[in-house]
Amino acid sequence: MTPSKRISQGEFIALTAALFAMVAISIDAMLPALPEIAAALSPDAPNRAQLVITSFVFGMGLGTLFVGPLSDAYGRKPVIYAGAGLYALTALACYFANSLDTLLIARVLQGMSVAAARVVSMAIMRDQFKGREMAKIMSFVMMVFIMVPAVAPLMGQGIIAIAGWQSIFLVYILIVAVVMLWFGLRQHETLAVEHRRPLDFGVLVAATKELFTHRIVVISIAAQTLTMAALFASLSSMQGIFEQRFDRAESFPLWFAFIALGSASGSIINSRVVMRIGMRPVIMMAYASVLALTVVLLALMATGTMPEVLAFPLHIVWSIGLFSMMSMTMGNLNALAMEPVGHIAGLAASVMTSVATVASVVLAVPVGLMFDGTALPLMAGVAVFVAGALALMQVIKR
Numbered sequence: 001m002t003p004s005k006r007i008s009q010g011e012f013i014a015l016t017a018a019l020f021a022m023v024a025i026s027i028d029a030m031l032p033a034l035p036e037i038a039a040a041l042s043p044d045a046p047n048r049a050q051l052v053i054t055s056f057v058f059g060m061g062l063g064t065l066f067v068g069p070l071s072d073a074y075g076r077k078p079v080i081y082a083g084a085g086l087y088a089l090t091a092l093a094c095y096f097a098n099s100l101d102t103l104l105i106a107r108v109l110q111g112m113s114v115a116a117a118r119v120v121s122m123a124i125m126r127d128q129f130k131g132r133e134m135a136k137i138m139s140f141v142m143m144v145f146i147m148v149p150a151v152a153p154l155m156g157q158g159i160i161a162i163a164g165w166q167s168i169f170l171v172y173i174l175i176v177a178v179v180m181l182w183f184g185l186r187q188h189e190t191l192a193v194e195h196r197r198p199l200d201f202g203v204l205v206a207a208t209k210e211l212f213t214h215r216i217v218v219i220s221i222a223a224q225t226l227t228m229a230a231l232f233a234s235l236s237s238m239q240g241i242f243e244q245r246f247d248r249a250e251s252f253p254l255w256f257a258f259i260a261l262g263s264a265s266g267s268i269i270n271s272r273v274v275m276r277i278g279m280r281p282v283i284m285m286a287y288a289s290v291l292a293l294t295v296v297l298l299a300l301m302a303t304g305t306m307p308e309v310l311a312f313p314l315h316i317v318w319s320i321g322l323f324s325m326m327s328m329t330m331g332n333l334n335a336l337a338m339e340p341v342g343h344i345a346g347l348a349a350s351v352m353t354s355v356a357t358v359a360s361v362v363l364a365v366p367v368g369l370m371f372d373g374t375a376l377p378l379m380a381g382v383a384v385f386v387a388g389a390l391a392l393m394q395v396i397k398r
Contacts, residue, residue, distance in 0.1 A: 007186050012128075013140045015187060018179050019080070019121040020141060021148040022087070022114055023060065025175060027053055028152035031239050032253055033165035040165075041100035048100060050236040050368050054361050055104045057232055059111025060118065061357030067116045068123060068350025073199035076124050077189050083116025084180045088173045095169040115353075117179075122349045126338050127190035134338070135279055138331030149323075150260035153253035197344070207344045208351055217348070219392050220337035221356050223283075226389040227329050228360035229367075230382045234322055236368030237378045244373040246312050259316060263323030279332035280396055286328035287390040290321050294383045301376055315375060322382065329389075336396075 007015065030037075030052055038049035063083075071079040090110035097103035129137050159168050197203060211217055238256070243249035273282060297318055300306035306314075334352070341348040367381035 006188055009137070011186065013137060015182060016121050016125060017141045017148075018182065019117040022117045022176060022179060024148040025152050025155075026056060026110065026114055026172065027235065028149045028256070029156035029159075029168055029171075030056075031153050031235070031256065032157040033160055033168060034239050035243070035249070036160060036165045037100070037103070041097075041103065047240075047369060047371060050240075050371075051100075051104055051365075052107055053236055054232060054365050054368065055107040056111040057357060058361045059108035060115050061111075061354050061359075061361060062108075063112030063115030063354075064119045064350050064357060065354035066350065067119050068347045068353075069197075069199060069204055071116075071120045071123055071191070072197045072344070072347055075189050075191050075193075075196065076120050076127070077184075077187070080116050080120050080183065081180065083113050083120075084176050086113035087117075087176050089113075091169040091172040091176075095166050119349045119353050122334065122353075124187070124190045126349070130335075130339065135332050135335035138335060139327070141331070147260070147264070150257040153256045157253045197347075204347065207347050211341055211344065211348055211351055214337075214340050216339070216396060217337045217341065217352065219396055220333045221352050223389045223392045224330060224333050224352070224356040225359040225363070226385040226392075227326065227333070228356060229363035230322065230385040231326055232360055232364035233367035233378055233381050233385075234319070236364065237371045237375075238319070240371050240373070241315070241375050241378070245375060246315070248312075255316065259319045259323060262320040263327060265320075265324055269324075269328065279336050280393065283329045283332050284390065284393050286325045287386055287393065290325045291383065291386045291390060293318055293321050294379055294386065298376070298379050298383060301374075301379070318379075325386070 034049045034052065035046075037052060038046035042048045067079055067083065087110060090106050090113055093106040094103060094110060097106055125134060125137060125141075155171070156165075156168055159165075159171060197207075239249075239252055242252040242255065248255065269282075297306070297314060334349075337352055338348060363385065364381075367377060370377040370381075
């Protein structure tokens with residue numbers, strides 16, 4: 001499939017958002033299925049069902065370590081095609097899984113496969129944009145991308161009602177087929193043959209060492225780790241909080257959609273102010289706002305002074321703030337880190353995303369497993385993560 005002409009910036013944003021959306025759908029559509037999975041595959045330890053989320057993310061973190069260098073060596077498009085094929089095969093494996101352990105192994109492999117869409121699409125973006133312009137494009141991508149969590153749980157709930165939770169994986173196959181057809185027909189290859197780097201272990205080690213000589217890259221990775229830990233811990237506990245704390249299991253997908261749509265404000269704010277005030281101030285503003293709100297709610301819960309009538313509305317506001325923080329930080333952190341390493345964009349995107357994702361899962365899983373029917377363990381964990389990220393940003397020079 002050879003594109004006849006270069007696509008417009010608007011279509012590029014939509015296509016990149018669709019590639020990112022494969023990640024979001026693979027996570028968020030599973031949220032309504034967690035009680036069903038727990039009942040079917042782990043009735044004696046229902047909390048283990050949430051590992052269906054974090055195992056996927058863990059696999060994605062491992063996969064990102066390889067797909068960037070592969071795309072630097074063989075081009076962006078072939079690597080995305082290969083990842084899509086493996087994604088479809090692992091979706092079939094998930095569909096036929098008859099135990100939780102088998103499902104978790106298949107989800108790790110599925111996460112590894114979807115890493116190509118996530119990382120290589122970012123390298124394609126870096127091939128064409130840089131600095132604040134890349135941050136602005138990323139904001140629009142995130143704005144479109146944020147719509148996916150608004151509909152994914154509703155989609156998952158509908159599929160479960162019609163055909164059972166296993167059928168979600170068949171829908172994944174259909175989605176990847178449509179996105180790959182669009183990608184193949186419309187997106188041109190952005191890495192010319194003469195600019196490709198041979199897949200040489202020594203070269204990769206040298207490039208990785210160079211990557212970690214940039215202080216901005218190291219700080220960005222650490223901040224992304226803490227930011228994603230807050231997000232993944234929240235995703236792991238969210239369905240349980242709505243079910244056990246607020247007795248709103250049936251309406252959870254609708255509330256999740258509301259939260260996702262509300263958090264689009266973060267992308268809107270970022271796209272409008274990042275070109276004027278810069279990436280670092282926007283990041284710090286987002287962290288400080290969420291940390292302040294989290295500390296206030298923690299104090300109210302810990303002292304028993306939280307008015308019950310306000311508990312649910314405040315949790316919704318807090319969730320919107322947390323998701324908005326993602327929109328205002330992750331794209332900017334990536335853009336900051338990619339500025340000095342554009343000549344090794346694929347490898348840089350792989351290493352940064354891999355390290356941050358795997359480390360964030362290690363931090364998020366204990367918080368998720370501490371779920372006790374309340375939001376207290378989650379908010380305490382988020383407070384620690386966000387405070388750490390805010391402290392890291394203090395050491396980045398303007």
